[in-house]
Amino acid sequence: MLNISNTYKKLPAPVKNMIKYGYSRLPLRLRLGKKFYRELKFLEQSQWWSRQEMQAYQNNELRKLIAHAVKNVPYYRDLFLALDLTPDDIQTIDDLQKLPVLTKDIIRGNIHRLRADGYTDEQVITCSTSGSTGKPLKFYYDKDKDYLNFDPYIWRFFNWGGHKVGNLGAKLADWTLPGEEIHAYNPVRNLLILSAYHLQEDKAHDYARALAQYKVEYIDTYPSALVLLTKFLKARNIPAPCRFKAVFSHSEMLHNWQRQVIEEYWGCKCYDWYGMEERAVLGIECEQHQGLHLCSEFSITEFIPHSETKGDKIITTSLTNYAMPFIRYDTGDVGELKKEACSCNRPYPLFELHGGRRKNFAVGKDGANIPIANIDIPNATDNVVQFQFIQKNKGELDLHIIRKNNFGDSDIKKINAKLNEKFGQNMDINIEFTSTIQKTSNGKTALFVQKLKPESDLEIA
Ligand SMILES: [Zn+2]
Numbered sequence: 001m002l003n004i005s006n007t008y009k010k011l012p013a014p015v016k017n018m019i020k021y022g023y024s025r026l027p028l029r030l031r032l033g034k035k036f037y038r039e040l041k042f043l044e045q046s047q048w049w050s051r052q053e054m055q056a057y058q059n060n061e062l063r064k065l066i067a068h069a070v071k072n073v074p075y076y077r078d079l080f081l082a083l084d085l086t087p088d089d090i091q092t093i094d095d096l097q098k099l100p101v102l103t104k105d106i107i108r109g110n111i112h113r114l115r116a117d118g119y120t121d122e123q124v125i126t127c128s129t130s131g132s133t134g135k136p137l138k139f140y141y142d143k144d145k146d147y148l149n150f151d152p153y154i155w156r157f158f159n160w161g162g163h164k165v166g167n168l169g170a171k172l173a174d175w176t177l178p179g180e181e182i183h184a185y186n187p188v189r190n191l192l193i194l195s196a197y198h199l200q201e202d203k204a205h206d207y208a209r210a211l212a213q214y215k216v217e218y219i220d221t222y223p224s225a226l227v228l229l230t231k232f233l234k235a236r237n238i239p240a241p242c243r244f245k246a247v248f249s250h251s252e253m254l255h256n257w258q259r260q261v262i263e264e265y266w267g268c269k270c271y272d273w274y275g276m277e278e279r280a281v282l283g284i285e286c287e288q289h290q291g292l293h294l295c296s297e298f299s300i301t302e303f304i305p306h307s308e309t310k311g312d313k314i315i316t317t318s319l320t321n322y323a324m325p326f327i328r329y330d331t332g333d334v335g336e337l338k339k340e341a342c343s344c345n346r347p348y349p350l351f352e353l354h355g356g357r358r359k360n361f362a363v364g365k366d367g368a369n370i371p372i373a374n375i376d377i378p379n380a381t382d383n384v385v386q387f388q389f390i391q392k393n394k395g396e397l398d399l400h401i402i403r404k405n406n407f408g409d410s411d412i413k414k415i416n417a418k419l420n421e422k423f424g425q426n427m428d429i430n431i432e433f434t435s436t437i438q439k440t441s442n443g444k445t446a447l448f449v450q451k452l453k454p455e456s457d458l459e460i461a
Contacts, residue, residue, distance in 0.1 A: 028166045031188075039152040040165075046297055047156070047346050054296045054347040059092045061319040062300060066090045068116070069325045075113040076325065093300050101315055102329045104137050114324050115140050124323045129277035135386045136377065139278060142323040153298055154273075157284040161246030161271045163218040170211065172196055172221035172229065174371040176421055183210040192216055196225040197422070200368045204232040208241035216242050222251040223258045223270075224361070228369055230265045244268045250275060253353060274353055276333075280326040281316040283351060286344045293348035302328070303337045303351070311336050311354035363452055364426035365395030372448045380418040383407040388437045390449045397427055400434045 029037065046057070067087045069076040079099070080086065089098060107114060115124070124140040155165055163169060170192040177184045182198045183206075185191070192214045194207060207229055219226065226247065233241070247262055247270045254272045262270050274283035274292055281299045283292035294301050299319055303312035311334040318326040338350040361369035377387050385402040392398070399419075403411075412431070419429050438449060 032165070036152055040155060043152055043156040043297065044159075047348075049347050051347045055093070058296060058300050058319070061297075062093065062096070062317065063087070063091060065317070065319060065322070065325055065327070068322055069327060072116040072118065073114060073325060074117070075110050076327070078113075096300065096302070096317060096328060099328050102327060104135070104330065104332065107137060107139060111138055116323055116325070119323045127277055136382075136384060137278075138382070140324040141279060142321050145320050153282055153295060154275075157271070157273055158218070158220075158246075158248065160284070160286050161218065161248060161269070163246060163248075166190060167217055168192065168214060169218040169220060170194055170214070170216040172219060172225050174225075174422075182206050185214065196222075196371050198368055199225060199228045199232065200366065201232040201235055204229075204236045204238060208233060208238045212241040214242075217245050218248065219244055220248040220250070222371070223249045223254045223262065224252055225371065227258050227261050228361075230261055234265065240266050246271055248273060274333075276331060278318075278326060278329065278331070279321065280318040280329050281314065281331060283353070286342060286346065288342055288344045290340075290342045290344075291338055291350035291352055293342065293346060294351055296348050303335065362389065362391050362397055362427065362448070362450070363394045364423065365428075366426055367394070368426065370423065370427070377415060377418065380414040381407075381411040383411045384415075386437050388447060388449065390438070390451065392451045394452065395427055397429050399429050399431045400437060401431060402435060402437060403433055 046054070049057070070080050070087045071077075083098070085098060089095060119140070119142075123143050125143050126138065127141055128136055128138040158164075158169075168190050172194045174196045175193060176197070177193065177195050180198070182195050182203060184193045186193060192210065194210065226249070244266045246268055247266060249258075249262075249270050250273045254270065259270045269287075269289065271289075272285045272292065275281070281301050282295035284295055285292055297319070299316045301314060301316040304315050306313045314331045314333045314335050316326065316329050316331055318329070334354045336352050336354065338352060340350065342348075342350050362372045364370050372389055377384055383404040383406055385404055387402070388400045390398040390400065399415075401407075401415075415431070416429075419427075423429070
């Protein structure tokens with residue numbers, strides 16, 4: 001059978017570009033499809049439901065998910081048998097407590113049994129994440145829910161900040177761009193991509209030029225990267241090169257001092273959002289900026305007190321992923337549900353994050369601050385149990401790896417290719433194999449240990 005995606009990947013770059021530009025000329029409604037707009041319309045209405053209506057919706061979606069999981073997912077089929085439960089025993093959100101928490105270790109040990117029967121490779125997206133602990137986690141996601149990267153949930157959130165589907169936005173991200181380019185325009189997504197790998201003061205004018213040239217109206221970024229760019233622009237006395245209408249901040253804790261720096265310089269409001277690779281929970285800030293709203297159509301999220309941590313564990317049941325149901329998944333993040341309701345009157349509870357998200361920078365030979373949280377070792381090879389980066393000198397990283405038994409030369413090659421793609425010549429990497437990974441003082445394993453002395457306030461956390 002002809003696989004369009006694979007055929008496209010093999011085409012030469014100029015042909016790919018022609019197809020992309022041709023595609024970008026199609027009307028938005030045609031490009032994004034009925035499904036995307038149907039869901040967006042639903043979300044625009046459901047945001048004004050009462051709390052009771054939202055709860056009834058969640059209970060109904062939960063019953064559908066449980067029936068599907070027990071019928072089609074071997075892991076849940078066996079779990080319900082072992083607990084002597086039937087799908088009828090889970091009728092409401094409160095009944096979820098009859099089920100155990102799904103830990104990352106359970107997922108690692110049951111990856112194939114957690115995938116729903118009947119989902120072919122073409123119907124799932126295989127994802128992996130290293131989270132903040134360097135212990136790879138692989139999982140599947142329903143391809144049917146991936147709307148060409150136009151996720152209706154995110155777009156409803158962007159709408160709260162005034163960003164409409166089709167407007168030109170920018171993303172400051174740790175994505176690899178061809179050559180040494182600091183920016184690239186993606187016509188399909190109408191998105192200016194700015195590389196977070198080249199953030200350094202002597203490139204401030206290049207970033208400013210790109211933002212001004214494209215007249216970017218919105219930016220989606222992690223806060224430390226935008227704060228760094230802002231710092232370099234200010235150091236070169238460059239006024240804000242464009243007027244953002246909103247900044248969308250994600251992937252890290254957004255600290256008040258960062259919010260202040262960003263809002264003052266760019267002259268707009270910051271909208272924080274919290275998501276994860278596993279797409280099992282979504283927290284979004286509305287135009288009242290009173291905290292993160294739990295997106296209730298997306299998941300049922302519990303806050304469970306735990307003696308090990310300050311604040312509550314965030315445990316979540318995704319209502320959207322049928323390829324691999326996440327039921328009572330322990331996100332590893334910690335937070336607290338707020339008692340107050342938001343003055344926007346939407347039916348979503350407010351919560352606060354207490355940590356668990358911190359992106360770190362490694363410093364390259366040329367002084368560039370290189371974000372390290374998304375270094376994709378798990379995508380390079382399955383034969384790594386855990387890994388950790390340690391930086392002691394500028395331009396050098398130690399990569400400690402705990403290997404699986406069948407780890408071999410081809411894994412080293414794959415890892416080196418991945419590292420080279422991310423760092424180029426800007427970093428020397430020493431790979432060391434180990435049987436234990438260094439823990440922090442509170443007993444957690446960190447993906448990255450930075451031993452260089454911070455040069456600025458950017459390390460404030
Ligand atoms: Zn609100």
